[in-house]
Ligand SMILES: [Zn+2]
């Protein structure tokens with residue numbers, strides 16, 4: 001699945017790019033709201049829906065893949081039986097020694113616990129051991145194939161979801177100003193949280209102090225300005241020294257940068273009235289949306305993301 005779904009064939013930052021693309025394509029404000037405010041559950045649902053869709057569309061492909069995999073596993077075990085028998089013939093080995101060899105041969109391809117073979121250690125050493133193993137294997141693989149092929153593909157969704165979620169996990173901390181998600185691939189990582197692209201503060205409901213005017217500036221330009229923010233409803237802190245606010249603020253690295261991406265500018269223009277209604281603030285005064293932003297088209301945004 002990871003090889004065939006572009007959303008899943010990289011790290012979480014790659015997945016997020018695909019999420020932003022699909023959000024823009026669908027233009028659903030409620031989905032954006034969930035993504036901005038509950039990113040972890042949004043990602044989980046996105047992964048789950050993607051797997052369900054994939055499984056229902058690729059049902060036959062998955063069954064064929066399982067059949068081939070069962071065949072491959074059988075061949076690996078057969079060759080381990082033959083190789084360990086051939087090597088054991090050179091020296092006078094015990095059944096236990098022979099089974100050790102068998103597990104050694106398997107180890108590079110399969111995780112097979114040696115302890116599972118304890119029950120047959122008492123058997124006589126002769127060619128019957130090899131034959132018994134091959135025959136047992138045939139019966140076993142027929143059963144395994146039957147179980148695999150009779151299992152509804154939908155039943156595999158939770159397991160695939162767990163594997164993918166584990167692979168695509170990472171740090172979930174959000175920028176205290178704009179809500180952008182830290183892109184570090186390690187949960188509870190050392191060092192500061194960071195993200196290559198911040199968003200206009202308004203995306204997260206940010207406003208200018210003592211007004212109901214949205215703040216449409218990006219954190220990266222705010223930290224280069226002389227502006228201040230009100231911390232804890234009382235203290236004024238300069239954006240330049242945002243770390244002095246402590247807590248979450250002290251754990252983020254937000255380097256000053258004036259370059260901005262079109263994505264969230266388009267979002268702000270496109271969902272202007274939804275944002276005003278939800279946050280009960282206005283795009284006016286210092287939060288007036290520049291004309292240049294309204295000229296950004298959805299196509300511009302999609303092209304920029306795909307770069
Ligand atoms: Zn930010």
Ligand SMILES: [Zn+2]
Nearest residue numbers: 171182184193
């Ligand atoms: Zn982080």
